[in-house]
Amino acid sequence: MKKILVIGGVAAGLKAAAKARRCDSQASITVLERGKIISYGACGMPYYVGGDVNDIDDLMKTPVGVLRSPGYFKNAKDITVLTQTEAMAIDRDSKVVTVKNLATGEDDTLPYDKLVIATGASAIKPSLPGVELGNIYSLWHPDDAKAIRQGIEAGKFNRAIIIGAGLVGMEMAEALTKQQLQVTVVEMKDQVFPAFLDPEIAGVVSKYAAEKGINLLAAEKVEAFIGETEVTAVKTDKRTIPADLVVLAIGARPNVELARAAGLTIGTTGAISVDDEMRTSDPDIYAGGDCVENINIMSGQKVFAPMGSTANKHGRVIGENLCGGHVKFKGVLNTVIAKVHSLTVGKTGLSERDAKQLGYDYITVMVAGPDKPHYMGAKSITIKLIADANTRKVLGMQAVGEGEVAKRVDVAAAVLTMGGTIDDLFDIDLSYAPPYNSPIDNLAVAANAVMNKLAGKFNGISPITAKEKMQTGKAVFLDVRTPDECKQIRLADCPNIKYIPLGQLRSRLAELNKADEIVAFCKISLRGYEAEGFLEGAGFENVKVLEGGIVSWPFACEKEE
Numbered sequence: 001m002k003k004i005l006v007i008g009g010v011a012a013g014l015k016a017a018a019k020a021r022r023c024d025s026q027a028s029i030t031v032l033e034r035g036k037i038i039s040y041g042a043c044g045m046p047y048y049v050g051g052d053v054n055d056i057d058d059l060m061k062t063p064v065g066v067l068r069s070p071g072y073f074k075n076a077k078d079i080t081v082l083t084q085t086e087a088m089a090i091d092r093d094s095k096v097v098t099v100k101n102l103a104t105g106e107d108d109t110l111p112y113d114k115l116v117i118a119t120g121a122s123a124i125k126p127s128l129p130g131v132e133l134g135n136i137y138s139l140w141h142p143d144d145a146k147a148i149r150q151g152i153e154a155g156k157f158n159r160a161i162i163i164g165a166g167l168v169g170m171e172m173a174e175a176l177t178k179q180q181l182q183v184t185v186v187e188m189k190d191q192v193f194p195a196f197l198d199p200e201i202a203g204v205v206s207k208y209a210a211e212k213g214i215n216l217l218a219a220e221k222v223e224a225f226i227g228e229t230e231v232t233a234v235k236t237d238k239r240t241i242p243a244d245l246v247v248l249a250i251g252a253r254p255n256v257e258l259a260r261a262a263g264l265t266i267g268t269t270g271a272i273s274v275d276d277e278m279r280t281s282d283p284d285i286y287a288g289g290d291c292v293e294n295i296n297i298m299s300g301q302k303v304f305a306p307m308g309s310t311a312n313k314h315g316r317v318i319g320e321n322l323c324g325g326h327v328k329f330k331g332v333l334n335t336v337i338a339k340v341h342s343l344t345v346g347k348t349g350l351s352e353r354d355a356k357q358l359g360y361d362y363i364t365v366m367v368a369g370p371d372k373p374h375y376m377g378a379k380s381i382t383i384k385l386i387a388d389a390n391t392r393k394v395l396g397m398q399a400v401g402e403g404e405v406a407k408r409v410d411v412a413a414a415v416l417t418m419g420g421t422i423d424d425l426f427d428i429d430l431s432y433a434p435p436y437n438s439p440i441d442n443l444a445v446a447a448n449a450v451m452n453k454l455a456g457k458f459n460g461i462s463p464i465t466a467k468e469k470m471q472t473g474k475a476v477f478l479d480v481r482t483p484d485e486c487k488q489i490r491l492a493d494c495p496n497i498k499y500i501p502l503g504q505l506r507s508r509l510a511e512l513n514k515a516d517e518i519v520a521f522c523k524i525s526l527r528g529y530e531a532e533g534f535l536e537g538a539g540f541e542n543v544k545v546l547e548g549g550i551v552s553w554p555f556a557c558e559k560e561e
Contacts, residue, residue, distance in 0.1 A: 002027040004322055005097060005110055007087045007258070008118030009033030010040065011311035012289030012318070014068075016116050017079050019319020027323070029079045030110060032099060034086035037142060039068040043308045045145040046168065049152075050175030056142050056149075090115065090262035092282055114284055114322045117259055117272065118315070121252040121290035121306050126163075130225030136246040139168055148245065152179050157245040160184070161234045163222055165192040167338050169249035170205075173214045174340050176245075184215040184241055186222055186234065196336055196347045200366065200463045201384055201398045203554020208343045252306050254291045269293040269304040276328040278318045286321065288314030295331035297417065298350050298395060299358055305332050335413045342402045346409035349396030349416045355386055363389040365449040365460055366547035368524040369442055371403030376434045379403035380524070382552040385412075385422070385446040389454065392421040397446070404436075408443050422447040449547075458529060460547040463554055466519055470494050475517040477546075480505060480531045485523060492556035502527045505534060514540050521546035 004020055006013045009031045017029050031038075041059040048056055060068050070081035084102040091098070096109045123138035125131060135151070137144045151157045160176045162169045165187035176183045187194065191202035192209070206216055217236070225246065226233040234241050254271040265281040267273035271293040278286050290306035292314070310332055317327045337346035355362040364386050370378030381401030387394050397412040399405045415425055425447040432439055440448075452458035461469075469475040473496050479486060480502040491497065500508050502522070512518065518535065520528040520543060528545045535543045550557065 003111055003113045004029045005112035006031040006116040009038035011308055012315040013118030014039045015312050015315025016318040019316050020322045021077050023320055023323035031081045032085045032087050033083045036083055040142055045139055046171035046175045048145050049149050050178045056146055117287040118289045119255040119291045121254045124251045124253050128224055133225050133227045134230035136231050138248045159243050160245040161243040162247045164249035170340050172247050177213050186220050187218045188221050190219040198352045200554050201400050204400050205345050212341050267293040267302055269302050271304050277321050286318045288318050297331040297333050305334055333413055333416055344405040345400040346405050347398045348409050348413040352386055355395050361389045363387055367446045367449050368548040368551040372437055373434045380551050381405050382548050383442055383446045387422050387450050394420055422450045460545045462547055466546050475519050478518050478520040480527045481522045488560050490558045492558045517542045519544045519546050521549050523549050524551050525549035
């Protein structure tokens with residue numbers, strides 16, 4: 001009888017154990033978990049804090065409501081799960097693991113034929129004065145989520161500071177504002193989601209977050225936590241901010257101590273090195289989840305990309321390979337998606353920053369538009385597409401908006417996985433019916449825009465470039481919206497602007513100077529694109545279009561009171 005021993009009882013570990021059981025009904029399968037609970041949906045914790053999930057146990061239940069307890073795994077799958085049991089050392093020569101029962105303090109040894117390391121990662125805790133004060137949490141375990149929510153319900157917390165504007169940080173910003181707390185997010189980098197968004201898309205998120213009452217302090221570094229027993233303030237390099245709750249969301253570090261001590265190879269990212277079958281440098285030891293490094297499909301580079309979805313895929317691959325299979329894990333695209341109140345932001349593949357660092361001759365475009373026909377209650381989304389200017393291969397995309405962002409990210413991820421081009425992105429026969437989509441999907445519109453750029457038919461510029469031109473005052477910004485639209489919202493701090501509705505452009509052409517650089521735009525810059533075509537036909541030689549229009553403008557706007 002094959003002995004399979006798994007270290008780690010959350011995502012990758014238990015997924016590997018369950019898949020191994022489906023592949024081998026006779027194997028002895030034991031899972032070690034140093035904590036008291038197993039198989040919990042950590043990604044759901046912000047939604048428990050925010051009140052979307054009523055019971056923390058719901059994060060540990062099957063779809064039919066059965067608690068994934070050790071008893072459940074024993075009865076339903078014949079998998080032995082030992083909680084409060086920590087693996088202390090791996091003897092690869094004797095193929096045994098020394099374990100400690102944390103409840104009794106007793107040591108024991110467990111033999112294995114095949115071993116799985118799924119030790120996960122730990123939240124990074126900064127070495128700063130006062131970091132051990134009370135009411136400072138790293139949302140890494142359900143106990144943290146319970147403590148925060150209990151404090152909210154008891155009226156203990158009113159002013160929260162979140163350190164880090166990444167996925168967990170911004171999800172917690174939503175959760176805490178929904179619970180009526182004053183929320184400040186402090187981010188050391190100069191934008192939200194600094195690890196994966198380009199500035200113009202990040203700016204849209206920041207602008208929206210501010211409208212929802214989230215105070216974002218970017219390019220600001222925390223220096224200390226102030227208080228006697230519980231935190232009362234956070235000191236940054238620019239100010240001191242009162243707080244009665246602090247959430248640390250500054251990233252994670254892979255738990256590799258056990259693997260390193262066993263002599264297994266640790267990769268350049270600091271995580272465990274594995275091959276494409278999730279095997280470590282020891283052929284009888286596999287590893288998966290947040291403790292291992294992955295291959296980025298687009299760059300071919302090793303990356304540390306801890307995601308629950310990836311951990312579950314790792315587990316499935318490992319489970320089959322434990323039983324003689326040779327399933328390969330292709331890698332990751334660093335696909336992410338997040339919700340900030342009604343706004344969704346997502347990304348897959350390379351960012352523009354990544355493409356530049358990798359030396360691509362790339363082209364980008366931003367397009368905004370409704371996610372379905374206007375008569376079906378459409379909501380806006382903005383897409384940024386990055387493509388190779390020579391091969392036309394899609395390199396990456398980002399999307400943001402209150403409309404249906406997720407499916408566009410997923411379609412782009414599929415195209416990237418298959419090595420598709422912008423032509424493929426347009427050619428895909430996507431579903432269409434008015435409740436779900438427009439006749440030409442937003443992604444296809446973005447692909448068309450790239451094609452037009454490459455063909456010299458569209459001279460679009462990003463909001464970042466447009467802002468630079470605005471600040472020099474040399475370009476004329478031509479707003480071709482209707483007067484009513486212009487009254488509702490306008491670009492702020494734009495001294496050199498001209499308002500001519502598209503329908504009047506032909507009759508008012510004399511108001512423009514052919515020697516000027518003109519940047520045309522409208523709500524989503526579709527009319528701006530039409531204005532570009534007309535002006536160029538009329539002999540204007542320096543006309544550009546503000547990509548994404550005013551909908552995607554990440555900077556200040558003036559709104560009608």
